[in-house]
Amino acid sequence: MKEKNILVVAVLGIVLACGLYFAFSTRSERSFKNGEVNVLNWTSYIPDDVISDFEKEFGIRVNYGTYSSNEELLAKLSSSNEGAYDLVFPSDYMVELLIQRGMLEKMDKERLRNFSNIDSLFLNQDYDSSNEYSLPFLLAYAELIYDASKIRKPISSYRDLINKDYRNNIILINDQRIIIGSALLATGAEMNSVKDEELEMALKFFEELKPNIKAFDSDSPKTFLITKEAEIGLIWNAEATLAKNENPNLKTVFPKEGFAISMDNYCIPKNSKNRANAYRLIDFLLREDISARIVEEYPYISPNNGLISENEAEIQEILENGSYVENVGVDIKKLDRLWARFK
Amino acid sequence: MKKRVKPSLFRAVVTLPAIIYCLGLILLPILYVFFLSFLTSDSYGGYTYDFTLNNYVEIFEPTYIVMFLKSSAIALLVTFLTLLISYPFAIFLMDKTEKKQNFLIKLVMIPFLTNSLIRTFGWVILLRKNGLINTGLMSTGLISSPLALMYNTFGIVIGLTYTLLPFMILPVYSAVSKVDRNLISAAKDLGASKWKVFKEVYLPLTLSGAFNGSLMVFIPAIGYFFIADILGGGKVMIIGDLIRNQFLSARNWPFGAALSIFLLLFTLLLLKLYRKIGGRLDELGGGI
Numbered sequence: 001m002k003e004k005n006i007l008v009v010a011v012l013g014i015v016l017a018c019g020l021y022f023a024f025s026t027r028s029e030r031s032f033k034n035g036e037v038n039v040l041n042w043t044s045y046i047p048d049d050v051i052s053d054f055e056k057e058f059g060i061r062v063n064y065g066t067y068s069s070n071e072e073l074l075a076k077l078s079s080s081n082e083g084a085y086d087l088v089f090p091s092d093y094m095v096e097l098l099i100q101r102g103m104l105e106k107m108d109k110e111r112l113r114n115f116s117n118i119d120s121l122f123l124n125q126d127y128d129s130s131n132e133y134s135l136p137f138l139l140a141y142a143e144l145i146y147d148a149s150k151i152r153k154p155i156s157s158y159r160d161l162i163n164k165d166y167r168n169n170i171i172l173i174n175d176q177r178i179i180i181g182s183a184l185l186a187t188g189a190e191m192n193s194v195k196d197e198e199l200e201m202a203l204k205f206f207e208e209l210k211p212n213i214k215a216f217d218s219d220s221p222k223t224f225l226i227t228k229e230a231e232i233g234l235i236w237n238a239e240a241t242l243a244k245n246e247n248p249n250l251k252t253v254f255p256k257e258g259f260a261i262s263m264d265n266y267c268i269p270k271n272s273k274n275r276a277n278a279y280r281l282i283d284f285l286l287r288e289d290i291s292a293r294i295v296e297e298y299p300y301i302s303p304n305n306g307l308i309s310e311n312e313a314e315i316q317e318i319l320e321n322g323s324y325v326e327n328v329g330v331d332i333k334k335l336d337r338l339w340a341r342f343k
Numbered sequence: 344m345k346k347r348v349k350p351s352l353f354r355a356v357v358t359l360p361a362i363i364y365c366l367g368l369i370l371l372p373i374l375y376v377f378f379l380s381f382l383t384s385d386s387y388g389g390y391t392y393d394f395t396l397n398n399y400v401e402i403f404e405p406t407y408i409v410m411f412l413k414s415s416a417i418a419l420l421v422t423f424l425t426l427l428i429s430y431p432f433a434i435f436l437m438d439k440t441e442k443k444q445n446f447l448i449k450l451v452m453i454p455f456l457t458n459s460l461i462r463t464f465g466w467v468i469l470l471r472k473n474g475l476i477n478t479g480l481m482s483t484g485l486i487s488s489p490l491a492l493m494y495n496t497f498g499i500v501i502g503l504t505y506t507l508l509p510f511m512i513l514p515v516y517s518a519v520s521k522v523d524r525n526l527i528s529a530a531k532d533l534g535a536s537k538w539k540v541f542k543e544v545y546l547p548l549t550l551s552g553a554f555n556g557s558l559m560v561f562i563p564a565i566g567y568f569f570i571a572d573i574l575g576g577g578k579v580m581i582i583g584d585l586i587r588n589q590f591l592s593a594r595n596w597p598f599g600a601a602l603s604i605f606l607l608l609f610t611l612l613l614l615k616l617y618r619k620i621g622g623r624l625d626e627l628g629g630g631i
Contacts, residue, residue, distance in 0.1 A: 071591050074388045097387055168491065174577045176592055215494045215576025229472050330386045336593035340406050343580045 032061035037277035040065045040076060040088045047297045054284050060277050070094035077103060083271040086278040089264045092324045095134045096127040104133040105268040111279045114286035121316060122303035125263060134265035139301040141322050142178055142260040145240045147231040149249040157256045158186035161232065166212045171230040174216035176339040177325045178260045182234060185257040191323040194331040199338055206342050225250060241299040261322030380600035388594040398601035414581040417496065418564035421503040422557045425511035432512060433519040434545065451509050459506055463573050466502055494576035502574040503564050511556035518552020519545060554617050562610055582606065
């Protein structure tokens with residue numbers, strides 16, 4: 001029995017040693033003579049090799065953490081010590097909120113050689129009207145997508161989704177603001193409305209739609225469309241593009257009642273300790289070749305003017321017709337209750 | 344004298360980590376959540392120190408009550424299904440040699456070695472429209488169009504039953520194995536059918552084990568939101584979802600805290616019920 005125990009301990013020890021070796025070896029081989037930078041970003045947003053190329057080129061170690069919602073980012077920022085993070089990527093409404101709460105440093109554009117790479121279309125958005133605290137990183141929009149080989153009647157509006165033939169056939173983003181917002185748009189209201197009558201209308205629309213919904217999924221809605229589990233979706237554009245690459249029968253449309261857009265931004269949290277390195281990383285990510293690598297893997301829209309030349313008109317249209325999620329203050333409780341009733 | 348001091352000192356030293364663990368990592372967070380549940384949300388993810396009972400009043404809004412009932416109904420069904428599987432399994436084990444019993448119980452434990460999230464995704468591969476079960480059934484011609492096995496309540500029930508089954512099997516097995524074998528032989532000699540042996544002998548003697556398992560299945564079953572999200576397609580909200588949403592999307596931590604405390608009180612109530620029917624708290628540690 002005793003020998004057995006020794007054996008178990010030995011095996012565990014070896015496993016642990018190997019784990020520690022692999023965890024630290026790749027990093028310690030390289031020297032990070034220029035310090036570090038603490039980054040907090042969305043999950044799957046910047047390819048790993050882009051980060052390791054930055055580490056190699058600048059000798060700066062990147063400590064990379066992730067979050068999966070703006071609220072999670074807010075929670076992480078408020079609960080950690082000031083200066084724990086040097087670069088974060090909040091969306092539009094969260095930028096506004098972080099500015100209001102005094103949680104961001106001003107953005108010094110002079111320090112960014114590649115600032116001029118940002119197309120002016122993307123600057124001066126409502127949530128930070130003169131880009132004092134934020135600079136655009138990527139733009140996303142929610143669009144309708146359907147398998148044209150199966151869905152014969154072309155879809156062009158949210159209303160088209162209400163059809164008895166589409167039972168259990170629609171995949172939606174699992175995001176309460178976007179889905180409630182789209183239901184509001186479908187009934188002719190504003191996406192950010194919190195008026196009781198309009199919310200009731202949205203609920204009615206949603207109840208009609210409900211039997212057609214296959215699932216809510218934000219992690220990988222494209223899988224549903226690729227495996228033909230669902231033939232219609234309301235999903236983010238990058239997911240839609242990736243799905244189209246796999247299944248050429250898929251068609252995307254901008255819903256004619258309007259749609260949600262979301263801009264993620266570079267922001268430096270208050271009292272960041274490695275500000276110089278944060279600027280270096282932003283500057284690196286703003287380079288055209290690097291931006292191109294990012295959107296190749298995660299096909300959102302990059303504000304890099306070298307990358308948008310051909311579809312500038314389309315992007316202008318997206319920015320004009322799309323709506324950002326806005327902060328609604330205490331009325332968020334109403335939306336939460338509505339969401340519980342939705343489901 | 345010296346000899347007496349030493350063991351108690353020794354005991355103090357070895358129990359210290361456990362005490363620190365219980366105080367620091369269990370009691371303190373619960374106290375924090377309790378305190379938080381009386382504060383007012385500023386709707387920006389923070390809170391102000393205006394003490395209020397509103398968070399508790401809000402729980403009783405019809406929308407949330409309906410959800411609470413739905414979630415409890417699913418959890419009850421799951422509890423019932425795990426009981427239905429565990430009893431025959433435990434009684435079946437009684438006829439086996441000790442070695443075989445140990446082996447079979449180990450098989451029950453093996454799934455614990457992998458992450459439950461990964462196991463849940465395994466079910467997706469089996470249950471989806473063009474998954475193994477549907478394609479299998481369709482190729483044999485038993486069905487002509489795929490069955491809706493997931494992205495509904497059915498999928499959630501399968502996932503929860505599967506994940507929580509070991510928590511029922513262990514206490515039920517432990518209770519069943521304590522039943523005096525002579526009673527079973529006597530019942531059989533007197534002509535009792537298998538069903539009668541179960542109903543008249545096993546069941547009354549193992550009730551506390553069954554209740555113990557039911558607690559350990561029911562409580563996680565109202566909270567495991569990841570199973571509801573993956574196998575239910577996020578269409579059915581369970582209480583765990585609602586609590587998570589308060590922290591991650593509605594930015595209403597005090598309400599989330601109040602819901603958690605409410606759930607805790609609910610659990611304590613169930614524990615009280617358990618003691619009333621004769622269960623012992625020290626048996627809740629997992630059976631064997």
